[in-house]
Amino acid sequence: MPEVQEITIRDTAAQAQTAAQSLPPAEDLQDMQGEKMVLNMGPSHPSTHGVLRIVLELDGEIITKAIPDVGYLHRGDEKIAENMTYTQFIPYTDRLDYLAPLANNVAYALAVEKLLGIHDKLPPRCQYIRVICAELARVSSHLLGVGCFAMDVGAMTVFLLTFTEREKIYNLAEALSGARFTTSYTRIGGVSRDTPPGWCAAVRKFINEVVVNIDEVETLLTRNKIWVDRTKDVGVISRADAIDFGLSGPNLRGCGVNYDLRKDQPYLCYKDLQFDVPLGEVGDCYDRYLVRMEEMRQSVRLLHQCLDKIPGGFDNASKEPVNVADGKIVLPPKSKVMSSMEELIHQFMLVTQGVNCPPGEVYFGHENPKGELGFYINSRGGGTPYRMKIRSPSFVNLSILSHLLPGHMMSDTVSILGSFDFVMGECDR
Amino acid sequence: MNSTELANRLHTKFGELVSTPTEFRGEVSVKVADAERIVEVCAFAKKELGFDYLVDVSSLDNYDEDPRWTVVYHLYGIASKQYLRLSVSVTEEKSELPTVINAWRTADWHEREIYDMMGIRFRGHPDLRRILMWEGYPYFPLRKDFPLAGKPSDLPEVAFSKAAPLEGGPFVTAPGGKDSIEREPRVRTPEN
Numbered sequence: 001m002p003e004v005q006e007i008t009i010r011d012t013a014a015q016a017q018t019a020a021q022s023l024p025p026a027e028d029l030q031d032m033q034g035e036k037m038v039l040n041m042g043p044s045h046p047s048t049h050g051v052l053r054i055v056l057e058l059d060g061e062i063i064t065k066a067i068p069d070v071g072y073l074h075r076g077d078e079k080i081a082e083n084m085t086y087t088q089f090i091p092y093t094d095r096l097d098y099l100a101p102l103a104n105n106v107a108y109a110l111a112v113e114k115l116l117g118i119h120d121k122l123p124p125r126c127q128y129i130r131v132i133c134a135e136l137a138r139v140s141s142h143l144l145g146v147g148c149f150a151m152d153v154g155a156m157t158v159f160l161l162t163f164t165e166r167e168k169i170y171n172l173a174e175a176l177s178g179a180r181f182t183t184s185y186t187r188i189g190g191v192s193r194d195t196p197p198g199w200c201a202a203v204r205k206f207i208n209e210v211v212v213n214i215d216e217v218e219t220l221l222t223r224n225k226i227w228v229d230r231t232k233d234v235g236v237i238s239r240a241d242a243i244d245f246g247l248s249g250p251n252l253r254g255c256g257v258n259y260d261l262r263k264d265q266p267y268l269c270y271k272d273l274q275f276d277v278p279l280g281e282v283g284d285c286y287d288r289y290l291v292r293m294e295e296m297r298q299s300v301r302l303l304h305q306c307l308d309k310i311p312g313g314f315d316n317a318s319k320e321p322v323n324v325a326d327g328k329i330v331l332p333p334k335s336k337v338m339s340s341m342e343e344l345i346h347q348f349m350l351v352t353q354g355v356n357c358p359p360g361e362v363y364f365g366h367e368n369p370k371g372e373l374g375f376y377i378n379s380r381g382g383g384t385p386y387r388m389k390i391r392s393p394s395f396v397n398l399s400i401l402s403h404l405l406p407g408h409m410m411s412d413t414v415s416i417l418g419s420f421d422f423v424m425g426e427c428d429r
Numbered sequence: 430m431n432s433t434e435l436a437n438r439l440h441t442k443f444g445e446l447v448s449t450p451t452e453f454r455g456e457v458s459v460k461v462a463d464a465e466r467i468v469e470v471c472a473f474a475k476k477e478l479g480f481d482y483l484v485d486v487s488s489l490d491n492y493d494e495d496p497r498w499t500v501v502y503h504l505y506g507i508a509s510k511q512y513l514r515l516s517v518s519v520t521e522e523k524s525e526l527p528t529v530i531n532a533w534r535t536a537d538w539h540e541r542e543i544y545d546m547m548g549i550r551f552r553g554h555p556d557l558r559r560i561l562m563w564e565g566y567p568y569f570p571l572r573k574d575f576p577l578a579g580k581p582s583d584l585p586e587v588a589f590s591k592a593a594p595l596e597g598g599p600f601v602t603a604p605g606g607k608d609s610i611e612r613e614p615r616v617r618t619p620e621n
Contacts, residue, residue, distance in 0.1 A: 071561035078546075079570060083577050114454055243481055243507065246535030257507065259482075264510045360453045363503050363514065365484065376487050376501065389487035391503075399538040428561060 036064060039410070043072050047152045047414040050424030054401065058410060066405035066413075068398055073428035081388040085354025086112045086188055089388075094182040096392065097426040099144055100369045101183045102173060103137035106130045107366030109186035110267060111375035114362045116355065118189060118324055119267065125320040126190050127269040128310040132203065133176075133185060134268075134366075135299040135306070139210060140169040141369030141421075142250075142292045142299075149289065149418035150221060153230045158220055165213045168206050175199055188355050189330040190323030200314035204307050207300045214296050221289070231285035235404060235416035238283060245400040248393050249371025250291045251420060255283035261367040273305050285419035292421070329355050354383020363391075370394055370421060390429055394422035432457040432511040435478045439513075442473060458514040464500070464526040467517050471502070471532045480504035480513060483532070486539035488547045492573035497521040498549050502529070519549060528554040546571035 042053035051072035057065035077096070081089050093108040094101040109130075113119040122130075147162035170180040175196055177183040185192055221227045237247070242255040252259055260277045262270045278294035280287030312320035323330040331350055332343035349356075359381040365374040371393025378387040397420055405413060436450035436457050447470060448460040461470050474480045482505040489499040498519040505512050519526050528551040530536045540551040541560040548569035551557060559566060568580055 071559075071563070074561040076570060079575075079577060117454060244534045246483055246533065259507050361458070361501075361514070362454050362456060363485070363512070372484070374485055374503075376485060376503065378489055378501075387487070387489050389485065391485040391487075395538065395542075396535060399535060403534075 041413065043069075047417050049148060049417070049422065052398070052417075052422070052424055052427075054405075054413070056405070056410070056413070061410050063405050063408050063410060063413070066402050068401045070395070070398065070424070071428050073424045075429065077429040078388055078390060081385055083384065085383040086357065086385065087350075087354060090186065091182060091184045094184055095425055096390065096429065097141070097368060097370055097373070097394070097423045098181070099423055100137035100141040101181065102133040102177075102185055103141075103366070103368045104373065105183060105186040106134045106268075107364070107368060107373045108375060109188055110366060111362065111364035111377055112188050112355070112357070114364045115357050115360065115377050115379055116188070116329065117358075118326070118329065119364075122190070122268070122324060123321045124269065124311045125194075125316065126322045126324075128306050129191055129195060129322060130186065131268050131270065131273070132303060132306050132310075135302050136169055136172065136203070138299045138369040139296050139303075140166050142296050143169075143210075143213075145369075145421035146217060146221075146289060146292055149415075149421065150217075150227070152414045152418040153227065155221065155224070155227060158217055161213060161216060161220075165210055168209070172199070172202060172206060175202065187323070187330065189326065190321075194316055194322045195314075197315050200307055200310065203303065207303050211297070211300055214293065214300075218293060222293075228286065230415050231289060231419065233282070234285045234408065234412045235419060236282060236284045237400065237404060241400070241403070242283065245403065246396045247371070247400060248396065249368065250288055250295060251371060251397050253277065254280035254288035254291045254419075256280055261365050261372060265365065267364075267366070269306075272309070273302055275299075275302050285415045288419040288421075356383060357381065357385075365391070368393060370423060370426065371397060373426075392426040392429060394424070394427040395429075398422055398427060430509060430511070432513050435480075435506075435509070435511060436513055438478060439470065439474060442477075443470060446470070456512060456514060458516060461515055461517040464517045464519050464523075467500075467502075467515070468527050468529055468531070470515065471504075471529045474504055474513065474515075475532050478513075479506040479509050480511075482507050483529070483535050483539075484512075486529075486536060486543065488543045488549060488571075490547060490571065490573045495520065498524065498547065500526065500543065500549065524548060525550045525552055527552045530554060545569070548572065 037058045039056045039058055040053065041056055042048040043051040053069040055067040055069065056063050077092055080092060090105060090108060093104040096104045110119055143162040143166045147159035150158035173183050174180045176199060177185040177192065237255050239255050239257050242252050242257055248259070256279050258277060258279055263277055275298045278291045278298065280291050312318045327343065327346040332346050336343040337347045357379045359379055361378045363374055363376045365372045372391065373393055374391030376389040376391065377385050380386040404416065408416065433450055433452065436459050439459060440447045440449055446462050446466060450457045450459050461467055484503040484505050487501045489501065491497055491499060496518040498521070500517050500519060502515040503512065504515065517526065526549070528536065528540055530540070538560060540554055541557060543549050544551065544557055545559040545561050546569060558564065562570070568575055
């Protein structure tokens with residue numbers, strides 16, 4: 001006789017239906033239960049956003065067991081990091097969460113700067129530029145996250161709207177760093193170059209346009225019957241579970257846990273900026289969607305403040321520095337390298353040996369669009385880390401799936417995965 | 430209460446087992462002397478000191494040193510907004526320590542990753558399988574004696590790249606070798 005497994009159904013509609021039907025006698029139950037089916041979802045499936053594979057055990061349409069399988073995109077970034085200088089690893093951070101490379105660059109640079117002890121001594125203009133980068137990345141990542149989520153549950157229009165808007169952020173990234181996608185914009189102790197002329201004005205123009213787009217998405221989704229039916233009370237995570245499974249970012253805040261590193265462990269110039277942290281109430285897919293929408297609005301608010309306050313003004317008329325004034329950390333200007341002995345030595349040492357970091361261990365967690373992106377660096381001195389661990393939010397967020405999915409309908413998987421907004425490049429590293 | 434005070438409470442409670450806290454760049458770390466008792470320390474830190482959020486678990490390979498492994502836990506209290514780092518050493522002969530999955534379920538995947546990458550086993554873990562590499566992969570790639578170039582396995586084109594400095598990064602050279610190919614770290618084995 002097959003084992004009878006009790007599962008809780010979080011979907012209220014299904015729950016009401018189950019309650020309405022009285023349970024048949026035990027001998028009929030066995031016939032009703034039938035065989036379980038194992039369904040392999042992914043690694044290449046439109047709603048797995050990359051190469052996530054989930055082995056689902058189904059009883060009819062209800063999931064009874066889910067085994068997520070990750071690692072298809074494992075490239076050994078941590079091993080690579082041990083074999084190159086700190087600066088050389090910056091391009092690899094672009095490829096972690098490849099939907100928000102600018103935020104990854106900022107996170108990584110801050111971690112190394114923390115090891116060097118200069119993370120709170122960065123020039124103010126550099127801090128503001130980095131916040132602008134991180135918030136642009138957040139808007140970009142959430143636009144895609146919400147767009148894909150909507151597309152997965154059948155609302156194609158939203159994706160087209162948000163993708164068009166996101167294109168403008170790519171143009172901004174290109175103007176800033178020379179690359180649309182693999183920005184590698186930050187350097188240890190600063191940024192690779194100051195904002196180009198007219199860039200800040202372009203950011204201002206963009207954020208004025210994006211709020212219109214966000215409103216449009218809201219009108220399409222927030223009170224849309226189909227959307228609400230597909231997301232409300234689906235994938236409910238309790239606060240205790242969310243903390244226990246180490247969720248972070250909008251997924252954790254969607255459950256009502258007030259944990260935002262920008263507020264709790266303020267870095268860069270977030271202390272001087274005003275913004276609210278949106279929290280969900282129920283912890284379902286709908287709340288996670290609402291949190292992302294509000295976070296975009298808050299990011300726009302932050303961007304407006306940054307542009308108002310940025311030291312040196314839009315085009316840096318007063319020539320504010322964007323790098324720390326330490327020749328042992330930041331490359332000297334090329335003109336001086338060829339004419340001055342000290343700068344030549346600095347240039348030579350930085351290029352051949354890397355930034356000389358003290359021995360010690362640091363952990364720096366950055367509020368990335370997907371959650372807490374942390375770098376744990378163990379240094380034994382010198383220009384390369386002895387060990388670097390990347391705490392990627394997507395990896396930790398996905399670990400709840402085997403707990404969350406059982407009890408849901410097969411089609412809810414798509415909503416839940418969409419609402420989690422993960423990136424496999426970061427999960428598998 | 431700041432992290433140093435919390436760490437001191439841990440030290441007072443467990444005495445010799447937990448070292449006096451050290452601080453570097455504003456982060457407080459303590460060493461736990463006996464890996465077998467990490468569960469007790471974690472349970473106390475979670476229940477009494479309010480470290481309800483396990484940020485990360487990572488591992489270190491102190492190659493050529495004894496004990497070879499260090500497992501590092503990053504704890505965070507959401508209410509107190511304080512971090513605490515616990516580190517514990519494990520010898521190579523043993524390569525095993527108890528799981529902390531009963532305190533925080535997020536330890537599940539972190540511990541699987543450490544097992545996968547370093548080969549340290551977690552006793553009591555319900556599902557200790559490889560997570561990033563595939564089932565049946567014979568090596569532990571984050572160990573220091575595993576070459577950057579990879580080792581051939583039963584899937585020859587996967588997880589193995591030829592040492593060729595001009596066929597794509599990482600372009601790091603180490604002093605020593607006669608030509609650039611010998612200086613490429615991927616051709617070096619840890620022995621030479």
